[in-house]
Amino acid sequence: MPELDPVIHAPNRLRICAMLVTSAELDFKLIKTQLDVSDSVLSKQLKALEDIGYIETKKRNHNGRPRTWISLTDKGQSAFESHVSALQNIINTS
Amino acid sequence: MNENIPSGPEAKDALDAVRNSQQNILVEYTPPIWLRFTMSASYAAIFFGYGMTEHENNWALAIIVGTLLFALSCTLYFYLYRLQGIKIRLFPRSKTAEKINLYATFGFAGLGFCSRFLRTEFGIDWAPYFCALAACIAMFWLLVKLPTGEVMVEDK
Numbered sequence: 001m002p003e004l005d006p007v008i009h010a011p012n013r014l015r016i017c018a019m020l021v022t023s024a025e026l027d028f029k030l031i032k033t034q035l036d037v038s039d040s041v042l043s044k045q046l047k048a049l050e051d052i053g054y055i056e057t058k059k060r061n062h063n064g065r066p067r068t069w070i071s072l073t074d075k076g077q078s079a080f081e082s083h084v085s086a087l088q089n090i091i092n093t094s
Numbered sequence: 095m096n097e098n099i100p101s102g103p104e105a106k107d108a109l110d111a112v113r114n115s116q117q118n119i120l121v122e123y124t125p126p127i128w129l130r131f132t133m134s135a136s137y138a139a140i141f142f143g144y145g146m147t148e149h150e151n152n153w154a155l156a157i158i159v160g161t162l163l164f165a166l167s168c169t170l171y172f173y174l175y176r177l178q179g180i181k182i183r184l185f186p187r188s189k190t191a192e193k194i195n196l197y198a199t200f201g202f203a204g205l206g207f208c209s210r211f212l213r214t215e216f217g218i219d220w221a222p223y224f225c226a227l228a229a230c231i232a233m234f235w236l237l238v239k240l241p242t243g244e245v246m247v248e249d250k
Contacts, residue, residue, distance in 0.1 A: 004099065011111060018112040021188070022119050023242045027179025034118060069181065077187055084112065087105040094102025 002085035007052050009083065012037065012045050017080040020055065020072040028057075028068035046070060054079055116246040125174040129167060130237040136163035138230035145209030145222025175242070182242050190245045198236060205229050 008014055012035055019034060020026055032042050049055045054076030058069045072080070100108065136159075143156030175182050186192055205225040212221035 009100075009108075011108070014108060015111055015115040018115040019119050022116050022244045022246070023175075023180045024183035025181035026119075030123075030179035034115065067179075074187075081188075084109065087100075087109050090100060090105040091102055091109065094105070 002082040002089065004086045005079050005083045007048060007054065008079060010045070010048075012041075013049055014083070016045060016049065016070075017054070017072065017076065017083075020070065021077065021080060025058075025069040025071040028070060031070065049076065113246060119180070120241055120246065123175065123178045123180055124241045125171050129171055129174070130234060133164060133167040133171060133237060134230045134234040136160045136167060137233045138226040140164065141206055141209050141229045142222050142226035144206060145213055145225060147210075180242065183244065186243045186245075188245055191240065191243060194236075194240065194245070195243070198232065201232060202229060205232075 008017055015035060016031060019031060028042070028046075032039065035042060037045075046055065046057065050057060053073060056071050056073055058071075059066055060069060061067070139156050139160030143153045143158075143160055146153035147157065172182055186195055205228055209222045209225035212218040
């Protein structure tokens with residue numbers, strides 16, 4: 001029986017994981033635009049996910065500008081899938 | 095967490111938010127349609143050329159041109175995504191996407207085989223046309239439905 005993950009369950013963190021599942025890596029700016037939050041708010045959400053090992057962040061230079069790329073780890077992927085299954089179970093049983 | 099278990103409508107809202115976020119990523123940042131069509135058409139040209147080639151006739155050129163164009167358009171596809179801040183995964187991670195990719199691989203291999211075999215062994219001259227068209231439609235469908243190679247969370 002899949003269980004809800006308290007770290008992922010926060011709305012912004014759930015949306016971050018949902019976006020990260022669709023690709024290998026996403027740019028910090030893109031996630032910020034999609035969530036419509038400030039840099040500090042997003043950094044805080046990412047830090048919570050990174051601390052538990054659900055995401056990885058890498059800084060790389062692109063045309064001389066530093067860009068932060070975020071990716072979902074295997075642990076994060078399975079936690080997200082389990083969380084989504086738990087949500088679907090709640091919907092099906094209600 | 096037990097005391098914070100969401101109700102049915104709350105869980106539905108959370109899943110809707112997941113789907114909307116994924117939909118936005120997959121729709122808003124998708125490369126232009128002409129690029130996806132070029133990828134599909136050049137991919138089909140490889141199948142068609144392979145089906146029509148006999149020894150060293152001109153259709154071999156279709157394979158070469160198709161391969162070059164397909165490689166170039168794929169590179170541009172990846173590059174455009176990267177410019178927008180999305181790095182595509184070459185090999186999908188979700189099981190559903192893996193399955194779709196596996197079926198697609200076998201399907202395209204089958205089309206490539208039939209394209210040539212049916213024409214040379216059974217004299218079915220329209221086989222390369224049919225297989226190339228099928229490959230073009232299948233590739234275009236994959237690029238529309240799975241632009242980054244991964245599937246979205248679905249309604250169950």
